Structure formats: C-alpha cells, structure tokens
Amino acid sequence: MAIQNRLTQMLRIEHPVLLAPMDLVSGGRLAAAVTQAGGLGLLGGGYGDADWIEREWDAAGNSRIGCGFITWSLAKSPGILKRALAHAPAAIMLSFGDPKPFAAQIHDSGALLVCQVQTVHQAHRAVEAEADVIVAQGTEAGGHGMSEPLFTLLPQVVDVCPNTPVVAAGGIADGRGFAAALMLGAQGVLMGTRFYASMEANGHPEAKQRIVAAEAGQTVRSIVFDLSRRNRWPAPYTGRLLRNRHAETWLGREDELATRMEDVSREYAEARERGDFDIAGVIAGEACALIHDIPPAGEIVERIVAEADQLFVRYHR
Amino acid sequence: MAIQNRLTQMLRIEHPVLLAPMDLVSGGRLAAAVTQAGGLGLLGGGYGDADWIEREWDAAGNSRIGCGFITWSLAKSPGILKRALAHAPAAIMLSFGDPKPFAAQIHDSGALLVCQVQTVHQAHRAVEAEADVIVAQGTEAGGHGMSEPLFTLLPQVVDVCPNTPVVAAGGIADGRGFAAALMLGAQGVLMGTRFYASMEANGHPEAKQRIVAAEAGQTVRSIVFDLSRRNRWPAPYTGRLLRNRHAETWLGREDELATRMEDVSREYAEARERGDFDIAGVIAGEACALIHDIPPAGEIVERIVAEADQLFVRYHR
Numbered sequence: 099m100a101i102q103n104r105l106t107q108m109l110r111i112e113h114p115v116l117l118a119p120m121d122l123v124s125g126g127r128l129a130a131a132v133t134q135a136g137g138l139g140l141l142g143g144g145y146g147d148a149d150w151i152e153r154e155w156d157a158a159g160n161s162r163i164g165c166g167f168i169t170w171s172l173a174k175s176p177g178i179l180k181r182a183l184a185h186a187p188a189a190i191m192l193s194f195g196d197p198k199p200f201a202a203q204i205h206d207s208g209a210l211l212v213c214q215v216q217t218v219h220q221a222h223r224a225v226e227a228e229a230d231v232i233v234a235q236g237t238e239a240g241g242h243g244m245s246e247p248l249f250t251l252l253p254q255v256v257d258v259c260p261n262t263p264v265v266a267a268g269g270i271a272d273g274r275g276f277a278a279a280l281m282l283g284a285q286g287v288l289m290g291t292r293f294y295a296s297m298e299a300n301g302h303p304e305a306k307q308r309i310v311a312a313e314a315g316q317t318v319r320s321i322v323f324d325l326s327r328r329n330r331w332p333a334p335y336t337g338r339l340l341r342n343r344h345a346e347t348w349l350g351r352e353d354e355l356a357t358r359m360e361d362v363s364r365e366y367a368e369a370r371e372r373g374d375f376d377i378a379g380v381i382a383g384e385a386c387a388l389i390h391d392i393p394p395a396g397e398i399v400e401r402i403v404a405e406a407d408q409l410f411v412r413y414h415r
Numbered sequence: 416m417a418i419q420n421r422l423t424q425m426l427r428i429e430h431p432v433l434l435a436p437m438d439l440v441s442g443g444r445l446a447a448a449v450t451q452a453g454g455l456g457l458l459g460g461g462y463g464d465a466d467w468i469e470r471e472w473d474a475a476g477n478s479r480i481g482c483g484f485i486t487w488s489l490a491k492s493p494g495i496l497k498r499a500l501a502h503a504p505a506a507i508m509l510s511f512g513d514p515k516p517f518a519a520q521i522h523d524s525g526a527l528l529v530c531q532v533q534t535v536h537q538a539h540r541a542v543e544a545e546a547d548v549i550v551a552q553g554t555e556a557g558g559h560g561m562s563e564p565l566f567t568l569l570p571q572v573v574d575v576c577p578n579t580p581v582v583a584a585g586g587i588a589d590g591r592g593f594a595a596a597l598m599l600g601a602q603g604v605l606m607g608t609r610f611y612a613s614m615e616a617n618g619h620p621e622a623k624q625r626i627v628a629a630e631a632g633q634t635v636r637s638i639v640f641d642l643s644r645r646n647r648w649p650a651p652y653t654g655r656l657l658r659n660r661h662a663e664t665w666l667g668r669e670d671e672l673a674t675r676m677e678d679v680s681r682e683y684a685e686a687r688e689r690g691d692f693d694i695a696g697v698i699a700g701e702a703c704a705l706i707h708d709i710p711p712a713g714e715i716v717e718r719i720v721a722e723a724d725q726l727f728v729r730y731h732r
Contacts, residue, residue, distance in 0.1 A: 101730075218631040218704075238564050246632060247555050247564035249586040249595065250701040254631050269566040278566065278595035281726050314535040314571050315563060384567040387535075409598050413418075413727045 100136075100403070105263040105285035108210060108230060109188060110162075112136030113403050114286025115276070116233075116265060117293050117395075119143060119166020119191055120241065120381070122150065125300040126157025128293060128395055129164075135396035136403075139163040140191055140212075146171040146178040155185050164188045164209070168242075169195030183207040191233070194242065194335065198227040214267065216244035221255045225262060232262050233288050237319060238269030240291045240338050240383030242331060245319070249282070256283030271385035273405020280406070289398075291383045296395040302373050305380045308340055312386040316341050322348045323379040325355045326366040339379040340386065344369075417453075417720070422580040422602035425527060425547060426505060427479075429453030430720050431603025432593070433550075433582060434610050434712075436460060436483020436508055437558065437698070439467065442617040443474025445610060445712055446481075452713035453720075456480040457508055457529075463488040463495040472502050481505045481526070485559075486512030500524040508550070511559065511652065515544040531584065533561035538572045542579060549579050550605050554636060555586030557608045557700035559654050562636070566599070573600030588702035590722020597723070606715075608700045613712040619690050622697045625657055629703040633658050639665045640696040642672045643683040656696040657703065661686075 100106075105114050115137035117124055121144025129139025141154050143165045151165065164187040172179050172192070179200060182190065190204045191212035204211045205228065213224035214233040224232050234255040236248025248268045256264050266279035267288040279287050294301050295309045319338040322345055324331055331337075339345065344366070348355045355362060369377035393401075417423075422431050432454035434441055438461025446456025458471050460482045468482065481504040489496050489509070496517060499507065507521045508529035521528045522545065530541035531550040541549050551572040553565025565585045573581050583596035584605040596604050611618050612626045636655040639662055641648055648654075656662065661683070665672045672679060686694030710718075 236564065236566065238567050247553065247586065247701065248566045249553065249564065249592065250555050250704060251631070253589070253591050254704050269564065272570070274570050274599050275566065277598035277730075280730060281594035281598055281723075282591050314568070384564065387567060387571050406598075410727075410730045413594075413597060414731055 101280070101406075103263070103285045105231065105265065108263065109138050111138050113399055114265070115399050115402065116140060116286060116288040118267060118288050118290030119164075120290050120294060121145060121168075123294055123299050123301045123381075124166075126154035126159075126163075128296065128298040128300065129154070130158040130161035131296070131298045131395035132293065132399060133161045133163050135399035137399050138188060140189070141165040143167045143178070143182060144171065146175050148175075148178055148181060151178070151182060162188050164190060164212070166191035166193060168193055169197055169200070172200055179203060183209060189231070196227075197224060197229065201227045201229075212265075215255065217246060217251075218254050218258055221258050225259055229262060231265060232259050233265045233267050234284070236266075236268030237338075238384040239267055240294075240317070240386075241381045242335050242337050243268065243319070244334055244336070248279075252279065252282040252284055268383060269385050271388040273402040273407075273409060275385070275388075276402045277406040277409045289385075291385045292389055292398055293395055294382065295389050295392050296398055297392060298395050302375075304373050304375055306392050308375055308380050309382050309386045309389055310392060312340055312382065312389075314387040317382055317384055317386060318345055318349065320345070320349055321352055322355065325352060325359055326362050326379075328359050328363045337379075337381065338383055340375075340382050342379065343376040344379070418597070418723075420580070420602045422548065422582065425580065426455050428455050430716060431582070432716050432719065433457060433603060433605040435584060435605050435607030436481075437607050437611060437616075438462060438485075440611055440616050440618050440698075441483075443471035443476075443480075445613065445615040445617065446471070447475040447478035448613070448615045448712035449610065449716060450478045450480050452716035454716050455505060457506070458482040460484045460495070460499060461488065463492050465492075465495055465498060468495070468499060479505050481507060481529070483508035483510060485510055486514055486517070489517055496520060500526060506548070510552075513544075514541060514546065518544045518546075529582075532572065534563060534568075535571050535575055538575050542576055546579060548582060549576055550582045550584050551601070553583075553585030554655075555701040556584055557611075557634070557655050557703075558698045559648060559652050560585065560636070561651055561653070565596075569596065569599040569601055585700060586702050588705040590719040590724075590726060592702070592705075593719045594723040594726045606702075608702045609706055609715055610712055611699065612706050612709050613715055614709060615712050619692075621690055621692055623709050625692055625697050626699050626703045626706055627709060629657055629699065629706075631704040634699055634701055634703060635662055635666065637662070637666055638669055639672065642669060642676055643679050643696075645676050645680045654698065655700055657692075657699050659696065660693040661696070
C-alpha cells in the first residue's frame, strides 16, 4: 500500500521518494527513471550549465521531472532559471544561500519551490520564502552541507515548519532509513548516494564501484576537495566525499593546500579527466556503507518502499 | 500495547527503554524511577567511585537495576566490578576500551553484558566479547563518543550483529526518535540527556535548566572540556557538551589550552564547585533541542512509549 500524504499530493507522485539533484550525476535518464518508478526525479542543475540542462531535459523525454540549483549560481546567471522554468518542471529545488529572490518567479511559473536547509534557522528562512516543501539535510549527506546530524535536525525542522511538508535527506539508502525518516516527522525522503550507485546515473563506473565498496567511516566532510578544484565555498559549508589518497594527504593541512591551489588544482583536474579516483573525489554520503549494488533506479524505489512497508507491518499496533 | 522483543525478554522489562549510565548524574533515585516505569535504570558508575556506587545502589532500594562503567576505569580498580556484581545487577554496561577482560566475570555472576560501541569495528569486538546487548551510540550523544551519526551507524551495527539485540543511543528524546530507532533495526533505546532533564537526576538544577533552554546547534563535540578538567581521553574520543562561554573561548585553541591546563583546570574546578555553567560544562547531547521540560523520569518513559505507539498506528499498513 502506497504512503500518501500532503507531499505526494502536492508533487502528484505515488511514492514520497525524491532524487537528489546531484550536480551532473543526476541527469535526464536517472531523473526520468525515478519519476517513472513513482517518485520524483530532479536534474542536477548545480552550478548552472545551460547546455547541460537542455541536453538532460531532452534525455528525460516526456517524464515529469524537476531541477535543482545551487542558489548562488542562479544569482550569477539568472537566465538559467528562466530556461529551466520553460520546461514546466514539477518543482525547482534550491540549496544553499537565500531562496527568497527566486521564489516569486518559480511560483509564478506554476512550479513548486523546494528549499533544502541544514539548520533550523535556515528552515525559518525557507518558510519566509514560502517554500512549498522543505528538505532537511543532515550532515550524513554527500557533497556540500553542514554539521548537524539528521536524527536530531529533522524533528526540529518539522516542529518549526508545521504547515510545510518536510523531506529528509542525508544518510538514507534503504527502507529502514525511509521508515525512520517518516517516524521522525518527514513526509518523504530525498536520496543522492543511493541513486548515484544506479545504472542510470551519469557517474563514472569506477566512482560507482567505489561507493559500493566503501565501508563504514570511509567518508569525510572537509574543504580539501573544494580547495583542490579552486571552488571555495563560504564557511561553515564543507563537502562530504569518499576518503581517498588525496584526502589522506591533505586532511589537517588545509592551510598549506590553500597556498598551493594552483599546482594541486591542475593535478586534480587531470586526475578527474582520466578517472583517477585516488586523487579525484567521489562525492558520496555516509549511506555508502549501506549500498552494495548498482541496480536500475526504479528498482531502488521499489525496494525501499517495500522494505518500509514490511517494517510498518512488523510494528503494526 | 507494549513492544516486546528479544531485548525486553532478555532484560525482563516491559518497555525497551534504558537509562544511560551518566557518570554521577544517573544515581539510584533516577535508575529506580526508570525501572519502576518499565524500563531499565543503569547507575552511572563511570570512573568508578566505590562509595558513590554503594550509596546510590542503596538509594535505588529494591529496584532491579544495572550499572555502567568506563571500561578502562575498571582496569584501574578491578575491585569495583566485584562490588557492583555483589548487588546482583540486571546488567553491567561497559563503554569505551576493550570489554573482553571483564566479560567472563560479568557472565559468571549472572548479569547480562551490555557493550556500547561507536563504530562497526567496535561492534565486532563486542560480539567477540560475547556481549548480550550492543548499544550503538551516535555522535549526537552527550559526553564521550566519536563522530559517526546514529542514522547510518545504527543499521550498519545491526547488520554485523544479527544475533545480538542492538540498542540505539544518541539523539533520542521523544517517541519519534524511539520509533525511528526501531525502524533502523534497534530493539530499544538508551537515553541520557532526556533523563538528565528529569526530576530524579542527580544534576544541578541550573544544568537541567540549561538543557531545557538549549536550542538547535548549541552543543559541540570537542576536547576542550577534557583538557579543562585534566582528564585527557585517547583520540578520537571527544566529549559533547552545551556550548558556553568557556567553550567559545577555547574552541580552536586546544593546543594553547593544553599548555595552560594547570591554571585553567583550577578555574574550571572552582566554577564546577559554585555551579557556574558559563565556565563549567553541562554534558548534554544534540537531543537537548528536543527537550522542553523537567518531568519525573517515569513520565518520560510513558510519553515516549505512547508517542511511538501513535506513530505505529498512523503508519499501520
């Protein structure tokens, strides 16, 4: 039996399972696959490459999808949002920075505004921006984020946003996490790393294999990778990635790295180019330790829904 | 309807809710109150003060309780464990360090061995020590711990310990957290901070008030407080406490603090003596943001059981 709630009604989806708009990894094929399985696919618009977005929207075919952006990238190239809205997205998800300057344009287009937050303070700001859905992202998440763990962040965000559906993100990879998020007050989940390790993701095969192979404690949240690609984010944002040789070399030596960015970034870019993930980073969250295969994305959606259902049956009162 | 499982059967309790053995805070009155409400109270034997333990065991009256110890304190004063076992405890909980040297003595006495772990690696060691129950403690927890968040640590520990009941600790303060922990595979929960803010806890009234007043993000995991009381723990253990003026003064300046421990520790000890919590630390976890009152401990047990039951009814399949 499908879980239906305000979130599924608003998004007009069968299962409250969203694809995290992972920059470049969440392409059209993956977004379409998640939507076709009853969830909602979100393209990883990220830093806002217009050509990439057009191409991936085409790749999604007629599937009803949305798109995610890093808010301050929209501020740099405002035309991007207009182009995305021209595709009649189901939702636009904004992460980091202030969503307010873009809220009216999104709402006027008929798309829903999804705002990702990492703190209770940001949740208040998202409500002020009239977010239709709030994503509470715990520190477990891969990629950029902050330090608060999902288990305590999520119920706090739910408590301060009583009129807005909250979606849990960070650390969710199976039906146990899905069910736990619902218990903590979420109406749905948004998964990144789990969908990275899917057949349709635009990720390097070696990166997917490393996610599958990763064990507990093999991710780290730091600024090493941002420094290494000359892409500094404002504190206190950090990025979670798999630990690799490059991370072990530079963790704890970030000040020195900052003075050697030119050399290191060249080496880093070359490593990315040739798929050398001892140097290039694999962006992944703590959920990687719970991921053991690379199935089709639709199967992932089916599995977590079925697993959660079994748990609800077991605890049937 | 009470949740009954292998954990409740083994511990012979009505509700799978355990009191964290908070050093000195979890005294006899509090342990007895949790047991009387259907859970299991554990005295905070901590560093192993024999007189304190005798006194608090008396204060618990005839209630069936257990006792927790920091494992390496037992190694320093082995007589303590024997004295605790003479009280016929329901369980002995060991945290940090290697439990194996004490396992046989505990089992031979008829008490159950409960081992707290912060990593999957430690969970394997607990199984090797023939732990009857494993507590998976997330980084959200107050006091000493490590860095892995509960949401991803817990299901991993459950997966590697299929024959041992796992209890979740860290970040749990209400029925939402209790229900979520069960979904992630735990058979019960162990709560510290929530019971610290109870009428029966041996805590300073001002410390309890600060826990109630604390908002999101007001705790921090660091070595500042250990350095300030000249009680260095081996890395990577750190202690989570409420942020206060002392923390703000020294966070990021730990190396300097280490060279000034003599002066600082004197000031710190005096502050503890006079109940000045701008300097002295209040040991509390991230769950403090979910705690808004100081009820009797029995009421806390009743509440979280009832709240979880309501959630299970709502998600009844």
